[in-house]
Amino acid sequence: MTFELEPLVGTECWRLVVGGRAVPVRVQEQEGRLLVTIGADRVEVGVRRALPVPSRRASAQNGADRVEVRAPMPGLVVSVPAAIGEPVRAGGAVAIVEAMKMQMEVASPTDGRIEEIRVRPGQEVAGGQVMVLVRVSAPGAGEEALP
Amino acid sequence: MPLPRRLLVANRGEIAVRIVRACRDLGVEPIAVYAPVDAGAPHVRLADDALPLPGDSPAEGYLNGPALVELARRCGAAAIHPGYGFLSENPSFAAACEAAGIAFVGPPASVLRMCGDKAAARAAATSAGVPVLPGSGAVSDAEAQSAAEAVGFPLLIKAAGGGGGKGIHLVRSPDALPGALRLARGEAQTAFGDPRVYLEKWVERPRHVEVQILADSAGGVIHLGERACSVQRRHQKLIEEAPAPGISPELRDALLESAVRVARALGYRNAGTVEFLLDGEAFFFIEVNARLQVEHPVTEMVTGVDIVAAQLAVAGGEPIPFAQEEVRHTGWAVECRISAEDPHGGFLPSLGKIDGVIEPQGPGIRVDSGFRAGCTVSRHYDPLLSKVVAWGRDRAEAIARMRRALAEYAVSGVDTTIPFHRWALEQPAFLGGAYDVRFAEEWDGAVPSQEAERLAAEVAAAWLRRKAAASVLVSDGQAAGPASRWISAAREEGLR
Numbered sequence: 001m002t003f004e005l006e007p008l009v010g011t012e013c014w015r016l017v018v019g020g021r022a023v024p025v026r027v028q029e030q031e032g033r034l035l036v037t038i039g040a041d042r043v044e045v046g047v048r049r050a051l052p053v054p055s056r057r058a059s060a061q062n063g064a065d066r067v068e069v070r071a072p073m074p075g076l077v078v079s080v081p082a083a084i085g086e087p088v089r090a091g092g093a094v095a096i097v098e099a100m101k102m103q104m105e106v107a108s109p110t111d112g113r114i115e116e117i118r119v120r121p122g123q124e125v126a127g128g129q130v131m132v133l134v135r136v137s138a139p140g141a142g143e144e145a146l147p
Numbered sequence: 148m149p150l151p152r153r154l155l156v157a158n159r160g161e162i163a164v165r166i167v168r169a170c171r172d173l174g175v176e177p178i179a180v181y182a183p184v185d186a187g188a189p190h191v192r193l194a195d196d197a198l199p200l201p202g203d204s205p206a207e208g209y210l211n212g213p214a215l216v217e218l219a220r221r222c223g224a225a226a227i228h229p230g231y232g233f234l235s236e237n238p239s240f241a242a243a244c245e246a247a248g249i250a251f252v253g254p255p256a257s258v259l260r261m262c263g264d265k266a267a268a269r270a271a272a273t274s275a276g277v278p279v280l281p282g283s284g285a286v287s288d289a290e291a292q293s294a295a296e297a298v299g300f301p302l303l304i305k306a307a308g309g310g311g312g313k314g315i316h317l318v319r320s321p322d323a324l325p326g327a328l329r330l331a332r333g334e335a336q337t338a339f340g341d342p343r344v345y346l347e348k349w350v351e352r353p354r355h356v357e358v359q360i361l362a363d364s365a366g367g368v369i370h371l372g373e374r375a376c377s378v379q380r381r382h383q384k385l386i387e388e389a390p391a392p393g394i395s396p397e398l399r400d401a402l403l404e405s406a407v408r409v410a411r412a413l414g415y416r417n418a419g420t421v422e423f424l425l426d427g428e429a430f431f432f433i434e435v436n437a438r439l440q441v442e443h444p445v446t447e448m449v450t451g452v453d454i455v456a457a458q459l460a461v462a463g464g465e466p467i468p469f470a471q472e473e474v475r476h477t478g479w480a481v482e483c484r485i486s487a488e489d490p491h492g493g494f495l496p497s498l499g500k501i502d503g504v505i506e507p508q509g510p511g512i513r514v515d516s517g518f519r520a521g522c523t524v525s526r527h528y529d530p531l532l533s534k535v536v537a538w539g540r541d542r543a544e545a546i547a548r549m550r551r552a553l554a555e556y557a558v559s560g561v562d563t564t565i566p567f568h569r570w571a572l573e574q575p576a577f578l579g580g581a582y583d584v585r586f587a588e589e590w591d592g593a594v595p596s597q598e599a600e601r602l603a604a605e606v607a608a609a610w611l612r613r614k615a616a617a618s619v620l621v622s623d624g625q626a627a628g629p630a631s632r633w634i635s636a637a638r639e640e641g642l643r
Contacts, residue, residue: 005609010503010520010559016606024557025606034610036603039554040570041595042491043603047611 067110069132071125075099079121082114082132094132095119112136150175150459151225151250156194157215158230161517161533162439163190166228169455178222180215182208184527189519198222205527209233212240216247226250226462228455232529235438236263252462254416254437261413262437266307266345268413272432275412277405280424280431282347288328294346295324301349304331308341315382317349350431352583353424355379356391357436358406359446359454362415363461369471370403371446371454378571380494380587385564386571387442388481389449392542392580398428409435418443418458441484441534444515448480448538479545480538483553486530489562490590496530497562499523504559507552511538511545514552524561532563542580546572 003018005027015022016038026037034045078096088094093105094114116133119125153176156166163179167190170177179194182205191197198218200208208214212234219227227244229235229252238259244251254262261267269279283294285307295302295318304327306314314335316327328344336342359371375391376384391399406421409432420436443454452474460468488494500523506514516533524530535552539545553569567590574589576582595603 003605003609005606005613008503009505009557010501012559013503013505013557014606016602016609018602018605023602024554025602026557026559027606027610034603034607036606037491037566038599038602038606040566040573040593041599042566043595043600045603045607047607 065136066115067108067112067134067136068130069094069106069108069134071095071097071127071129071131072104072106073097073099074127075125077119077121077123077125077131078103080117080119080132082117084114084117086114087137088112088114088134094134097125106131108132108134110134110136149465150463152176153178153195153222153224154226154228154252154459155180155215155219155222155224155249156190156230157209157227158233158235159185159188159190159209159517159528160531161515162230162441164193164517165515166230166455167193169453169459172453173456173459175459178219178224180208180218182527184523184525188522189517196222205525212237212243215240216243216249219244219249220247224249226252226459228252228458229438231438231441236436238263250462252417252458253439254419258413258415259437262419262435264307265305265434266343268434269432271412272409275405275408277409277432278430280348280350280433283345285343285345288325291324291328291346292321295321298346298348301351303347303349304328304344305347306331306335306339306341307343307345308335308339314338314344350424350426352585353377353426354391354583355384355422356394356402356425356430357420357422357440358403359440359443360406360410360415360419360421361454361457361461361467362410362417362419363467364416364464365466366411367467368407368410368415369467369469369474370406371450371452371474372476373399373402374442374445376442377582377584378577378587379584384442384484385587386481386483386568386577387445388479388542388545389445390476390479394425395428398425398430402430405430405432417461418454441531442482444513444534444536445480445482448513448536449476449478450474451477478538478540479542480536481542481545481549482534482536483549483568484531484564485533485535485556485558485568486564487524487532487561488530488564490564490567492562494564496526497524498526499561501558501560503557505555505557506533507535507555509548509551509555511548512536512552513538532558546578 006015008014012026012028014025014027016025028035036043075097078098080095082094088108090111091107094108095106096103097106112134115135119131150173154170155178156163167177177194179191179197180200181191181197182200184205201214202208210233227249234240236259238256241251241259242256266284272279281298286294301319304316314331316331318324318327331344332342335344355376356373358373362368373391374387374389376387378386402423409421418439420440422433423430424433447454487497489497501520504520513536514533518532537545537549537552539548550572553565556565571577576586
């Protein structure tokens with residue numbers, strides 16, 4: 001669903017156009033929070049970036065030979081069954097994350113070698129947070145390196 | 148005396164605008180007055196001429212009786228309309244106008260004095276055979292305990308010399324009486340310079356109904372029907388309607404007839420309001436408001452009578468321009484008071500500059516407003532910005548129109564009571580018409596709907612997206628078209 005804010009009047013009055021209808025709202029910015037008045041209600045919204053979106057520049061710098069393995073959802077890191085320098089196969093677990101009382105393995109999308117580990121067991125992670133960097137094996141060379 | 152050629156409007160805000168408009172309709176030249184902070188306000192711009200009030204303090208000007216009389220004399224105004232508040236019920240000011248040969252548009256000083264003395268007004272009502280709440284006359288500390296036993300608990304201690312909710316204390320049991328008495332007497336002395344207090348029975352969940360009256364100098368008295376005003380907070384009205392819902396025809400007739408009898412007993416003149424408390428089918432006189440009321444438009448909408456025009460006629464010595472039988476009541480009217488207060492923050496005054504406003508319009512809607520974009524809401528005056536009045540053929544239509552009007556109303560820069568009104572107009576108790584003076588307390592427990600929380604999250608997301616775009620598009624900061632969203636995306640990229 002798309003939603004858009006259109007100016008109505010002054011600095012605070014807007015229309016939220018959402019799902020084929022328009023709702024007049026009043027928005028005030030206060031100390032990094034938003035006060036949103038809709039009809040009879042006022043809702044205070046604290047905003048922080050929950051999903052660090054993959055950065056083109058970062059991947060360019062890293063080059064195509066490095067892959068970021070990200071947390072698929074916000075949760076708690078249970079364990080990191082990987083060590084720097086160790087080889088890893090595509091589909092192999094590099095971290096285990098728990099959320100909503102479910103644990104899930106986070107797998108490397110590629111064959112390669114663990115280059116960097118940015119989380120430790122017991123740590124809270126945001127959805128999309130980079131947990132592990134994997135250096136992609138050069139074709140041929142990677143296969144040779146793996147047992 | 149016929150209508151004056153010029154009239155001085157000794158007030159500000161929406162009521163000054165209202166009086167200016169009545170003058171226009173009648174061919175009277177309206178002259179406004181203004182304190183420095185009100186230069187350029189709507190009441191100043193709509194009048195033929197506007198005279199600055201002396202003094203630097205914003206409040207003192209509109210309360211400076213001698214200066215107002217002098218300004219009226221100098222500009223050749225033959226009449227002064229005081230509006231409500233300020234000097235509207237001040238007997239000395241009315242007397243000063245009379246002494247200067249200027250018509251005071253309101254009751255004469257003697258009537259104002261009687262209405263201002265609550266004990267005297269109660270006595271007048273009793274003499275007219277109208278029930279008053281069980282109560283005492285002014286009591287000394289020594290008499291208080293026995294007087295309280297006679298009235299019965301719970302009871303209110305009220306100041307004999309004033310009103311406006313000051314000096315009022317609720318006492319639920321005899322042991323709390325001496326302490327409350329001391330406080331009330333102190334407050335009465337401070338607020339009104341008169342330490343006299345009296346006791347009055349307290350009704351737990353009353354309804355507030357009042358009757359609009361008109362009286363002329365020949366002794367003619369008529370009523371223009373009743374208004375229900377039970378949506379209140381701290382004795383301040385928020386929503387009024389006419390007629391009153393949920394009262395029997397017999398009770399209505401008794402109220403209307405009682406109001407006329409009280410007015411006669413007081414020798415009343417000009418427009419006024421007789422207030423009653425209802426306890427089931429029982430009713431009790433409380434007081435007379437000897438002025439034009441804030442909520443007079445609901446009566447105007449259902450009767451078609453211009454109450455301010457009628458005030459000017461009778462102030463000039465004319466009889467009331469129509470007979471009781473000629474007053475026809477049609478449909479229903481509801482008024483919401485739009486104040487610069489934060490309903491989500493205990494209704495505290497919200498100060499600041501209003502940087503944008505869209506007022507509602509359309510069928511059945513009347514907006515009496517005293518502000519515009521660019522105005523600053525200061526702490527010096529009453530926070531009332533405007534009144535939205537909706538008329539319909541029946542109550543349901545009036546309420547539907549009011550909902551539509553409140554959804555259209557946009558005020559940017561200060562908090563307003565609009566969210567409270569939008570809540571109230573959805574409550575079963577209000578829609579059923581059987582609400583009492585405790586109704587507005589329910590607001591404090593209201594929590595945001597899930598729908599509002601979901602929409603607020605979308606607003607926040609869209610807001611941040613716009614903000615990111617606006618920081619690139621410094622030239623306008625307005626519409627985020629497709630192009631600016633590309634720029635916005637690039638900008639976000641650049642931040643990483």
